[in-house]
Amino acid sequence: MQLVLENLHITNFKNISDLDLTLNKKINCFVGLNGAGKTNILDAIFYLSFTKSYFPTSDLQNIRHEQDFFMLKGIYQRLGVREEILINFQKDQKNVKRNGKRYKRLSHHIGLIPAIIITPDDIKLITGTGEERRRLMDMIISQADIKYMTALTSYRRILQQRNKLIKTFAREHYVDQESLELWDEQLSEAAGYIHQRRSAFIQELVPIIQHYYNIISGNKEQINIKYRSHLNSADLRLLLKENISKDIALEYTYAGIHRDDLSLLINDQPIRKFGSQGQQKSFLIALKFAQHDFIREHLRVKPLLLLDDIFDKLDPERVEKLVGMVSRDVFGQIFITHTNEQRLKQIFHNLEVDYKIFHVSNGSIAQILENSLA
Numbered sequence: 001m002q003l004v005l006e007n008l009h010i011t012n013f014k015n016i017s018d019l020d021l022t023l024n025k026k027i028n029c030f031v032g033l034n035g036a037g038k039t040n041i042l043d044a045i046f047y048l049s050f051t052k053s054y055f056p057t058s059d060l061q062n063i064r065h066e067q068d069f070f071m072l073k074g075i076y077q078r079l080g081v082r083e084e085i086l087i088n089f090q091k092d093q094k095n096v097k098r099n100g101k102r103y104k105r106l107s108h109h110i111g112l113i114p115a116i117i118i119t120p121d122d123i124k125l126i127t128g129t130g131e132e133r134r135r136l137m138d139m140i141i142s143q144a145d146i147k148y149m150t151a152l153t154s155y156r157r158i159l160q161q162r163n164k165l166i167k168t169f170a171r172e173h174y175v176d177q178e179s180l181e182l183w184d185e186q187l188s189e190a191a192g193y194i195h196q197r198r199s200a201f202i203q204e205l206v207p208i209i210q211h212y213y214n215i216i217s218g219n220k221e222q223i224n225i226k227y228r229s230h231l232n233s234a235d236l237r238l239l240l241k242e243n244i245s246k247d248i249a250l251e252y253t254y255a256g257i258h259r260d261d262l263s264l265l266i267n268d269q270p271i272r273k274f275g276s277q278g279q280q281k282s283f284l285i286a287l288k289f290a291q292h293d294f295i296r297e298h299l300r301v302k303p304l305l306l307l308d309d310i311f312d313k314l315d316p317e318r319v320e321k322l323v324g325m326v327s328r329d330v331f332g333q334i335f336i337t338h339t340n341e342q343r344l345k346q347i348f349h350n351l352e353v354d355y356k357i358f359h360v361s362n363g364s365i366a367q368i369l370e371n372s373l374a
Contacts, residue, residue, distance in 0.1 A: 002077070002078075002079065002080075002301070002302060002332060003076065003077070003078050003079075003113065003114070003301050003302055003303065003304060003332055003333065004023075004025045004076060004077045004078075004332070004333050005023055005045065005074055005075070005076050005304060005333060006022070006023060006025075006075045006076065006077060007020070007021065007022055007023065007073075007074070007075040008020075008021045008023060008041075008044065008045065008048075008072075008073070008074055008075075009021075009071075009072070009073040009074075010041070010044045010070075010071075010072055011069075011070060011071040011072075012063055012064040012067040012069060012070040012071065013040060013043075013044050013047075013062060013063075013064065013070040013071075013072060014037070014040040014043070014062055014064060014363070015037050015040060015064065015065075015362070015363040016037055016040055016041070016044070016064065016363040016364070017064060017363060017364070019041070019363070019364065019365065021041075021358070021365070023333075023356065024333075024354050024355055024356040024370070025333060025354065026327075026333060026334065026353055026354040026355065027326075027327070027333075027334045027336065027348075027353060027354065027355035027356070028333070028334070028335050028336070028355070028356050028358065029335075029336045029337070029338060029344050029355060029356065029357045029358065030042070030335070030336070030337045030338075030358050030360050031337075031338055031339065031340070031341045031344065031357055031358065031359055031360065032339070032359060032360035032361055033339065033361075034339065036360045036361050036362065036363070037360050037361075037362065037363040037364075038308075038309075038337035038360045039119070039308050039309070039337060040363070041335075041337075041360070042117065042119075042306045042308050042335055042337060043055065044072050045074070045115065045304060045306060045335060046115055046117050046306060047062075047072055047087065048072055048073075048074040048085050048087060048113060049110075049112075049113040049114065049115040049304070050110065050115070050139075051087065051094070051096050051106045051109055051110075054117050054119070055121070059089045059092075059094060060092070062089070063089070068090060068091065069088065069089060069090035069091075070088075070089050071086070071087065071088050071089075072085075072086070072087045073085065073086045073087075074113070076113060078112075078113070078301065079301060083098065083099065083112070083113070084097075084098070084099050084100070085097070085098055085109075085112075085113065086100075094106075096109060098112070107146070107149055107150075107153070108146075110142055110143055110146075110149065111142070111143040111144065111146065111299060113304070114143050114295045114299055114301060114303035114304070115303050115304040115305075115306060116288055116291050116292045116295070116303050116304070116305050116306065117288075117306040117308065118284065118285060118288045118306070118307050118308060118310050119308040119309070119310075120308065120309055120310075120312070122284055122288070123280065123281070123284065125264075125284060125287070126264055126271055126272050126275075126280050126283065126284060127272050127280075130259070130260065130261035130262075133261055133262040133264075134258075134260055134261070136287075136291075137198055137201060137202075137260075137262075138152060140201070140291050140294060140295065141197055141198070141201055143295055143299065143303075144294070144295060144298035144299055145197060145298075147193070148193070148194065148197050151190045151193045151194050152190075152194060154186070154190045155187065155190035155191055155194060155256075155257065155258075156258075158183060158186045158187045158190060159187060159253055159256065159258060161183060162180075162183040162184070162187060162253055163251075163252045163253055165179060165180065165183060166247050166248060166251055166252060166253065167251050167252075169248050170248045170249075170251050175244070175248075180244070184236075184237055184240045184241070185237070187236065187240070187253075187256065188235070188236040188237045188240070191231060191236045191256055191257045192231075192236070194257050195229055195231040195257055195260075198227060198229070198257070198260065199227055199229075199232075201294070202225055202226075202227040202262070204294065205225065205287075205290050205291075205294060206224060206225050208289075208290035208293050208294070209223060209225065209283075209286045209287055209289075209290040210222075210223055210224075210286075211286075211290075212285070212286035212289040212290060212325075213282060213283060213286035215321060215325060216282045216285060216286060216318055216321055216322060216325075217279070217282050217318070218317075221266050221267055221279065222266070222267055222268070223264075223265060223266050223271070223283055223286070224265040224268070225262055225263065225264055225265070226262070226263040226265065227260070227262060228260065228261045228262065228263055229257060229259075229260045229261075230255045230256060230257075230259060230260075231256075231257060236255065236256060236257075239255040239256075240253070240255060240256075243255050264283065266279060266283065271283055278318070281310070282318065285310060285322065289325070292305060292331065293330075296330075301332075302330075302331060302332030302333075303332065304332065304333050304334075304335065305326060305331055305332070305333070305334045305335070306335045307326075307334065307335065307336045307337070308337045309337050309338065309339070310322075311338060311343075319347065320347065323347045323348070323351070324351065327351050327353045341357060341359070341369075344357065345357075348371070354371065355370075355371050356368060356369070356370045356371075357369040357370075
C-alpha cells in the first residue's frame with residue numbers, strides 16, 4: 001500500500017527556476033517566509049498527480065516569469081514498482097508521460113499517484129459556494145472510479161449542448177420536443193450514476209470524518225454532512241420535463257446534479273455560521289483525512305498528504321494531536337509547509353519518525369536538516 005515520491009525535479013514552475021530534491025520517505029517539511037515558494041513545491045507535487053494546479057491558475061500563469069515553458073518530474077515507488085512521471089508545458093501544449101510513454105488522454109493518469117492537499121484556501125469549502133464542494137466530491141471520487149470521471153465528462157458536455165438548445169428555444173419561441181427528449185435521456189443517464197456514487201461516497205465518509213474530528217477536538221462537538229440534490233427526491237427525466245418552461249425563461253438547465261451541494265453541520269447547525277475558526281479548520285482537516293482513508297481503502301495505496309500552512313489558527317494541543325496522527329503508519333508520505341522551524345522541531349521532538357526540513361528562499365533550497373531513524 002506504500003507510495004513514495006523519492007525525487008522531485010522542478011524547472012520554471014511559478015517562482016522556482018531549477019530545483020532537484022531527494023525526499024524523505026515519511027515526512028518532508030518546507031520552511032520559509034511567506035512567498036518563498038513553499039506552496040509552489042506542494043503544488044508541483046499535486047500537479048504531477050492531477051496534471052493541473054490545485055489553484056485556479058492557467059498553465060501559462062504557472063510558467064516562471066520571462067520563461068516559455070515549465071517541466072515537472074517525479075520519481076516514485078508505487079507498490080514496489082518504479083514510476084517516472086514527466087510533465088512538460090510549452091506554447092499551450094501539455095505533454096504528460098509515464099515511464100517515457102505519453103498519455104493519449106490525461107484522465108487515464110488520474111488515480112495512479114493519489115494525493116490529498118489541505119491549504120488555507122480550502123476554507124472556501126465551508127464558507128464558499130456549492131461549486132467548491134462539488135469540486136471536492138469530484139476530485140475524490142474520480143481518483144477511485146474512472147467510470148465516474150467518464151460520466152462527469154459526459155454530463156458536462158451534454159449539459160452544455162442542452163443549454164445551447166434551450167437558448168435557441170428561448171430565441172425562436174419554439175420547442176423541438178424530439179431533440180429535447182434526446183438530450184434529456186442522455187443527461188439523465190449520466191446524472192444517475194453520478195448521483196449514486198456521490199450518495200454512497202457521503203454515506204461512507206461521514207463516520208470517518210466524525211472519527212477524525214473527535215480526535216482533533218477531543219469529542220467536544222457532533223459534526224455531520226448531508227448531501228443535497230434534486231435527484232434525492234425525483235428522477236431527472238421528470239424534473240427536466242417539469243422545469244422546461246423555467247429553463248427557457250432562465251435560458252439554462254435549472255435542475256440536475258450540477259446544482260448538488262453539501263450541508264456541513266456542527267451540532268446540527270451550519271458550521272459556516274455557527275462554527276469558530278478553530279472548529280471550521282478542525283472540520284476541514286477531518287474532512288481531508290477522511291478523504292485520505294477513502295482513497296486508501298478504494299485504491300489500496302496510501303495517498304501523498306500535502307499540508308500547506310495548516311497549523312495556523314489551531315491551538316498547540318490540536319497541533320500536537322494532528323502531527324501525532326499523520327505520523328502513524330495509517331498515513332504514508334507527508335509534505336508540510338510552515339514558517340517556524342523551531343515549532344516544527346518541537347513538535348517532532350517526542351515523535352520517533354523520519355523527517356527532512358528544507359529551508360526555502362526565493363524558490364530555491366538554502367539548507368537541509370535531516371533526522372533519520374534508519
